[in-house]
Amino acid sequence: MSSESKSESPAEAKNKQDGLDFKIIIQNCVASVNLFTSINLVSIYQQLIDDDVLTVSFNPEQFPGLILKTKDPKISSLVFSSGKLVITGAKSTEMVHTAVLAVIEILKESGTTIEEEPEIIVQNIVASGNFNNRTINLELASMWLEQSMYEPEQFPGLIYRLSEPKTVLLLFQSGNLVCTGAKTEDQVHEAVRKTYDDLDEIEGFDS
Secondary structure: OEEEEEOOOHHHHHHHHHOOOOOOOOEEEEEEEEOOOOOOOHHHHHHHHOOOOEEEEEOOOOOOEEEEEOOOOEEEEEOOOOEEEEEEEEOHHHHHHHHHHHHHHHHOOOOOOOOOOEEEEEEEEEEEEEOOOOOOHHHHHHHHHOEEOOOOEEEEEEEEEOOOOEEEEEEOOOEEEEEEEEEHHHHHHHHHHHHHHHHHHHEEEEO
16 A cells, blocks of 8 residues: 555455455556536646746647646646546555646635535556565466456466456566556455456466
8 A cells, every 4th residue: 555545455455464465555546527617728837837846837739738836745636627527646546636636726715616515536546565575477477367468478467357346457477566557555455456356266377
């Protein structure tokens, strides 16, 4: 879990209780946000372009949104005139909410009227970890794991798709992994544990 989080998720707590610490680190949380208001991007850009703390860019001929980067928290926001945002770079779902509040404050100070509570939906969590330093026999795993794909001449990892929770895991011979597609941090820990159990069942670990 990220240091931003104050408590363990149920799935993470169970894994640790079973003696399994997958050393999962949340690398990126991507969230969509609706502020239910219209935003004057030109005005925002003109006010923030010389800001010492923020980084802002706006080129509507190439991209319709304004790109706003903050240092605390360190995230990037795509801001659209419709009042929609996309938040990237957060290291936890908690940090997503902190980032949204920070962006709202910036927009309000720049003259945007925001009266409703924002709708925040986490779209994708990317996390890394490892299987307790156990190496994986990827050839064996590719033969026995359904919904897996392994083409080492194109990519060194095995791609494993889980239907529940709906996630995709990239598995490497070293035991390292990347999990994508989760909507919550608990789903990340649940997906990694399920994959670990699936590999253990088919004796897919070399060590």
